[in-house]
Amino acid sequence: MASSAAAAHAHTYKQLKEDFVSNLTGGAVSEIAYVCAVAPVVSLLWSVLQARQSFFKPYTALGFVVDFLLNVGALLLSVTLYSAAPVLLSALLLAAASFVYAIPPNVSARRRKPKLPPTAQSKAGSGDLGPLSTKPFLTNYRGNMMVITCICILAVDFRLFPRRFAKVETWGTSLMDMGVGSFVFSAGIVASRPVLKDRADHRPTPLGPRLLKSFRHSLPLLAFGIVRLLSVKGLDYAEHVSEYGVHWNFFFTLGFLPPFVALFQSALKIIPSYAGLALLLGVFYQIVLESTPLKAFILAGPRTDLFAMNREGIFSFFGYLAIFLAGQDTGMYVLPRSLNPKSTSTAGVQRTTLVLTMAVWSAIWMALYFFTTDYTYGAGVSVSRRLANLPYVLWVVASNTTLVSVFCLVDTIFFPAFYNAHDAKAEKEAYETATSRILRSYNRNGLAVFLLANLLTGLVNMTVPTLDIGPLVTMGILLAYMAVLTVTAVGLDMYNISIKL
Template sequence: MSSNATTPSYKQLKEEFVSNLSGGPVSEIAHVCAVAPVVALLWSVLQARQSFFKPYTILGFSVDFLLNVGALLLSVTLYSSAPLLLNVLLLTAAAFVYALPPNVSSRKRKPKPKLPPNAQSKTAAASGPLGVLSIKPFLTHYRGNMLIVTCICILAVDFRLFPRRFAKVETWGTSLMDMGVGSFVFSAGVVAARPVLKERAENRTTPLAYRLLTSMRHSLPLLALGIVRLLSVKGLDYAEHVTEYGVHWNFFFTLGFLPPFVALFQSALKVIPSYAGLALLLGVLYQLVLESTDLKAYILASPRTDLLSMNREGIFSFIGYLAIFLSGQDTGMMVLPRSLNPRSTSSAGAQRTTLLLTMAVWSFVWTALYYFCSDYTYGAGLTVSRRLANLPYMLWVVASNSVLLSAFCLVDTIFFPAFYNAQEARAEKEAYDTATSRILRAYNRNGLAIFLLANLLTGLVNMTVPTLDVGRAATMGILVAYMAILTATAVGLDVYNISIKL
């Protein structure tokens, strides 16, 4: 009887496995994150020099999967202690491919067969003028990689092969998964700039009531997913980490409440005409309240007596996530338009370079702000806390994502200038398809649906496999199979032209 009383249950062991962690150094997280743009470089060399993925064959899909999924999986498992070595190996492969003679035969354009009159009219319609906004290849690669790493980590974290320093920290510190959560929100903010830019291009203003109504349409499915996750976690007695978001709150609730608050904050742009300025103001005010009142102590240490105190981490960290989302929206206002200055008469090459330099400058600004916020010698000496989503956390996430986006943009600028030089819609679409991975396009197309499937499969694996007792080889087998299912689903939906809007 006494031994049973002292032996912790498997559920308790699982909860302890992801609790009281302190993370790892920012530099190591940066090395792991760097794998994604380095993979994009290798993929781009294969495509630009050898036309390896055109046409897209079974071999092309296999190499696409090995690079854009396999390399990222290795970076957080077998190569987690040596991410720099993995980067060097990938760069060496890229240099080797670049040194090979280019595949000239594939670049020679075959004469196009003459189309019948009705087909010619359809083609002419498809070859219309370029729109105000464009889907940049580097944005597809950035978002696709972010989704893939997120999907890998939410299951890998339950296995011993995944380093504990990469799992979410308890209160203070930095980790890869803390970066992943913030990156998901930042990425959503980038895309959210699209309707705002369309509105500005059409020179119209949407009333606040209509904006709120539209935002609620986006919120309801996410809030419904949050409720389903809450009920399933409680009903199945699933292991949960209460100090992450609280007793009832989860990440779907954070995502779900963002659209209406962003719609409200859009009205503030009349006073502060910049999303970045708005994000900084919100982050700084939140940090001042944390430091000058009892709020920080309340979030970290108060007893859980009512609904607010039970979910205080999720409710108050929402302020920080809102600031991250607004920062992402500011970045979206910069990268989504076809040109930073629509009235500019400069060449496409000059505009491409201007975008890259502007992104590099903003990356430097955000990185400098993070440095002065967190450095003990020359700055404020504040410590990152994902649990609070405080100012240093917000600046760290935004700076890291800005640098990553700039790195992807640099790869684009070097290898695929044809996309930026396109003069009509069809040529741009062809150039975009050439410059982007089919797998990453597929993840982008149904990102939220694939993320939901990843959550369901993660729950299924945890309910059927004792993940704490699984060895290295079996862990890798499970993770590869899991990612293969997600990737096959994403590509299958794309092949059948299915978009699941949540």
């Protein structure tokens, strides 16, 4: 009896492995190209409109509509009506950008500034620049990520959304597989800010207070995880247990990250690099997967107890932790105002150095991904978001560092004034000029907007037969849904409200 059960277990695992080709929903390299294509091109068109024509300054009702059509509508088209032709959509956007760039710049609009009395000017110009800054390209990157995430969590329930973009079962890559990893990577970038502040003040926070603070950040996320669990089970909402398990969900993963990151911060005394810690953790986890029965247990083990029921969420946490640490490493050289505070080089040289540094790191992560997955020259390990294995970690990190690098390049070309600012007021004005109001709003209250998106997604699924409606109605629902989210986000920003969760 036991031998037959073991044989069945082994057969199931073997079948899962053989199903790699059928579960593969697009090569990782092409998926990276897709993720890195449309959003930066949209950013390029927006930047040309702003830098050449000052189209969004002042921010009028027409500016809001165009902002919405570009930074929300174009991304919505890229995963629905233009899902089979992202290159065509990018070409159309590039053509529009070229046309706008060819138009003579609106010099009068760029020179138009409110006149202030001398005393007001001196007060307004006061304010020293600190060691850290809020880079425009990071706001655009994080805002775009939030927009596409909100689009996909509802669009996936409609037939118009291609199945190849939905999360894969076990092996392979997809757009939504990239989304969950990108969310964690982006959170890692932001989490590097307090570390950099401690280093700038030369007052490192001891482990105890660091853990206590991390638990305070975790509690709201864990509470949302419990609420989501109860609502999903109570409403009998459709879910795939192979994604995180029977009870686990993404909020639990996010909630447990801060305490573990606080513990890993102590390991920097031994390995003084977040990237090194991320690679060490990812490689160790992959070795355990390959050299023990753990992989078979995660993919095909029986769900006999609470631990086994949630094995995907529990063990994939190690992969997401590695992604978070890699994001922190990126933040360590992206967030500082200067890569080398003691350098006397000009702002232009500093900008070029940052772009080159990001390009080098992007190439390093890509090379590591290639040698991990290539069957001819590398280890030949397949990507699995379900396992959050080493190839998945490297795929997410390589994709996101490349995307951030491209946003940085666009930012550097069109908005050098931000990097040349000599005081806090000038820098703030340059930052607002270089960032979309909509993307800035999504970035400011990202988690709150994400929670609202989840509530609206549940409401739509309970009231609309999403699989039975046509493309026209689908686009209408998705546009209305994104309009509600966008108006909410921009409204909170207009009233200077930041919801910290």
